[in-house]
Amino acid sequence: MDVMIVLAISLAIYLLLITSLRLMYPEMHIDWSRINLEEIDFPPDFSWGVATASHQIEGNNLNNWSEFEREQNKERSGAACDHWNLWKGDHQLLVELGVNSYRFSIEWSRIQPTQDSWDEDAIAVYSEMVDSLIDKGIEPVITLHHFSHPVWFEDLGGFYKRSNIEFFQKYCERIFPYFNGRVKKWCTINEPEVFSIMGYFMNMFPPGKRSVLKAIRVMKNIMLAHGQVYHALKKTDSQSYIGIAKNVTIFDPLRRWDLIHWITSIILNYIWNGAIISSLKRGRMYGTSMSITKNSADFIGLNYYTHVLTSPFLPQTTEIDLPSRKGQEITEFGYPMYAEGLERAVQMLSKLEIPIEITENGVADSTDKLRPIHLKRHLWVLSELLSKGFDIRSYFHWSLMDNFEWAEGYSLRFGLYEVDYDSQERTLRNSGRDYAEIIKKF
Ligand code: FCB
Secondary structure, eight states, rough: HHHHHHHHHHHHHHHHHHHHHHHHHHHOOOGGGOOTOOOOOOOOOOOOEEEEHHHHHSSSSSSSSHHHHTTTOOOOTTTTTTTHHHHHHHHHHHHHHHHHHEEEEOEEEEESSSBBBHHHHHHHHHHHHHHHHHTTEEEEEEEEEOOOOOHHHTTTTTTGSGGGHHHHHHHHHHHHHHBBTTTTTEEEEEEEHHHHHHHHHHSSTTTTTOHHHHHHEEEEEHHHHHHHHHHHHHHHHHEEEEEEEEEEHHHHHETOOOHHHHHHHHHHIIIIHHHHHHHHHEEEEEEEEEEEGGGSEEEEEEEEEEEEEOOOOOOSSSSSOOOOTTOOBBOTTTTTTTTHHHHHHHHOOOHGGGGGEEEEEOOOOOOOSSSHHHHHHHHHHHHHHHHHTTOOOEEEEEBOOOOGGGGGGOOOOOOSSEEEETTTEEEOOHHHHHHHEEEEEE
């Protein structure tokens, strides 16, 4: 065949493929100048909340993270927001915001500081916290593992070793009965994909490894841990409502006419999102059958922050600005504000056919310039999704107050309250005031 004909046919196939991909996976963008962000509607039983995590706020924890901070000479979490001592005042902040729900995590390293000791006093403090929330009409939502765990567990190989899952299960089974009855909504694990990829591939989280295979193995193990814990706790109380918080990042090809960019976005989407959805829906992940994870969630928690524009030149760190579309606002985390992605994330998770809880959404913004509009756009998208019939039950803003942002330390500020780390004073930001007003309306 003539070379020209071969070239023409190849080009035609290429164009057909790209055109189909472009049509099948449109990158949604809303013309926000035409939207009235005040036009939102939420049902009266919608849960309005904020979220935090133990290691980011409590202060003076001794766990895999504090070890990592020391070993890698990173900024130390140190006293953080001293929430362990100041929690009563912090619960007042929740009242001030008017939220009726609060997602926080229990620090495993406080409960089980060594392999054979259980700290009843620490359990009692969490128990007091739960009572205090209930007294205030605020529903406590507990996360059992939010990135941090005891040093002894890490030393044994953490979630890299499948046989260690039983230690996590034992901890969950031990504390569940203390709160069960008072706490209905539970997240087993926060962001299995972030935990494994940042810790075992990107070297940004403990234990600081750089291996794709290790990251995939940990992701599988942590999903197995979730499945096992889910079934164990449901056996104790079938009425409890247990799920997992999944970070959904949307991957879009940087250049929408470049097949290589499409391929990278499709692969990354499978690694980050597809594999976990498949483990919950089909009990399969990366070609491995894991029946225990099939149907192992009463709800899916969605942590949504942004979309990533992909090409083969992916950054190996979070410390640089990611590419963005023209006109997009860049947040202090270096990625764009993209509220449209919340709709796409909800559509993706709705395949699971279980209720969706927005367990996290927020923005790093030290001057509170972007946060009010960020909040309103995301709530507008949510309101639209509700009107289209998606079963979304809650919205938890990340975060109640500025806190220790993991690898980024204290430089990033996600709070509705600003924290002065010297005086431990908390000050309500304008966005916090906006959120309180919105909550009041519904
Ligand atoms: C999420 C984490 C949460 C917080 C936000 C900004 O990935 O779950 O702890 O750090 O990002």
